[in-house]
Amino acid sequence: MNDRDCVAFLQWALPRMELHWPGYRKVRGMVCKRIEKRRRALGLASLDAYRGYLGEHREEWEVLGAACAIPISRFFRDRAVFENVEQLLLPELARNAERRFERSLACWSVGCASGEEPYSLSILWQLRLAQRWPGLVLRVLATDVDQNLLERAATGCYGAGSLKEVREDWLAQAFDRQGSAYCVRPPMRAGVTFARYDIRQGAPPGRFDLILCRNLVLTYFEPALQRAVMGRLAGALHPGGALVIGMHESLPDRIKGLEAWTGTRAIFRSVRDGFAPGPQA
Numbered sequence: 001m002n003d004r005d006c007v008a009f010l011q012w013a014l015p016r017m018e019l020h021w022p023g024y025r026k027v028r029g030m031v032c033k034r035i036e037k038r039r040r041a042l043g044l045a046s047l048d049a050y051r052g053y054l055g056e057h058r059e060e061w062e063v064l065g066a067a068c069a070i071p072i073s074r075f076f077r078d079r080a081v082f083e084n085v086e087q088l089l090l091p092e093l094a095r096n097a098e099r100r101f102e103r104s105l106a107c108w109s110v111g112c113a114s115g116e117e118p119y120s121l122s123i124l125w126q127l128r129l130a131q132r133w134p135g136l137v138l139r140v141l142a143t144d145v146d147q148n149l150l151e152r153a154a155t156g157c158y159g160a161g162s163l164k165e166v167r168e169d170w171l172a173q174a175f176d177r178q179g180s181a182y183c184v185r186p187p188m189r190a191g192v193t194f195a196r197y198d199i200r201q202g203a204p205p206g207r208f209d210l211i212l213c214r215n216l217v218l219t220y221f222e223p224a225l226q227r228a229v230m231g232r233l234a235g236a237l238h239p240g241g242a243l244v245i246g247m248h249e250s251l252p253d254r255i256k257g258l259e260a261w262t263g264t265r266a267i268f269r270s271v272r273d274g275f276a277p278g279p280q281a
C-alpha cells in the first residue's frame with residue numbers, strides 16, 4: 001500500500017467516524033501501518049476491498065476506529081503548561097475548593113493514554129503543592145477509550161523515553177527503578193483512578209475543578225464533534241474551574257461559559273453562573 005492510497009482511504013474513512021483528516025496528516029504513517037496489518041489479517045487484496053468489507057461489516061468500523069487512535073504521550077508533555085498548572089491553576093482551584101468546603105480537588109484527564117498525564121498531575125501536586133493544602137486531596141479521574149492503554153496505565157511503569165521532560169530531582173522522588181523501567185511511587189498513584197470512557201458518548205457524572213483535554217478532541221475530531229464535546233466539558237467544570245487544551249490546539253468559537261485564563265496559553269476558566277476570579281487570582 002502506498003502513501004497516496006492510504007491518504008485517499010483515510011480521507012474517505014475518517015469523516016465517516018467523525019474524525020478530521022488534517023489532524024492525521026503528520027501521524028498517518030503509524031495509522032497506515034495498522035490499517036495495512038488489518039487488511040492483510042482479513043486476507044483482502046487492496047484498500048478498495050477493505051472499503052467494501054467495511055460496507056458489509058458494520059462492526060469493522062470499531063476496529064478501524066481503534067486503529068486510528070493515537071496513543072502518543074509522555075510525562076509533563078509541554079512543560080510550560082505544567083508550570084502554569086503548578087503556579088496559577090492549582091493554587092486558585094485549591095482556594096476555590098476550600099471556599100466551597102470541599103476536601104478534594106477533582107481533576108479529569110480526558111484521553112489519558114498510558115497514564116503519563118494524570119500521573120504527572122499527581123506528582124506535581126504531591127511534590128509541590130500538597131504541603132500547602134493539607135486539608136485537600138487531589139483526585140484524578142483518568143479516562144481513555146482504549147482498554148489496553150488503561151491496563152498499561154494501571155501498572156504505572158514506563159521506559160526512559162516517556163520521562164524525558166521529567167525534572168532530574170523529581171525522577172528520583174516520584175519513581176522507583178525496576179530494571180530498566182521507572183515505576184510511579186505509590187503516594188503518586190493513590191489519587192489516580194482509571195476508567196474506560198468514550199468521550200464522544202458523554203461525560204462522567206459530577207463536576208470537576210480541572211479538566212485536561214489535550215491532543216485528542218481538538219486535533220483528531222471533526223469540527224462539529226469538537227464543539228459538542230468541548231461544550232460538554234465546559235458544562236462539567238465547577239464555576240471557576242479550568243480547562244487545559246493542547247499547546248497547538250485552539251478552542252472552537254461559540255463555546256459558552258469559558259474565557260482565556262490571563263497570562264497563559266491553551267488554558268480557559270469557567271465563568272458559568274457569573275463566576276468572577278477573586279483578588280488573588
Ligand SMILES: C[S@@+](CC[C@H](N)C(=O)[O-])C[C@H]1O[C@@H](n2cnc3c(N)ncnc32)[C@H](O)[C@@H]1O
Pocket residue numbers: 069070071072073074077110111112113114117143144145146149197198199200213214215216
Ligand atoms: C495522543 S493521545 C493524548 C494523550 C495525552 N492527553 C497527552 O496529551 O499526552 C490521545 C488519546 O486519546 C484516546 N482516545 C481516542 N479516541 C478517544 C475517545 N473517543 N474517547 C476517549 N479517548 C480517546 C487515545 O486512545 C489516546 O490514548
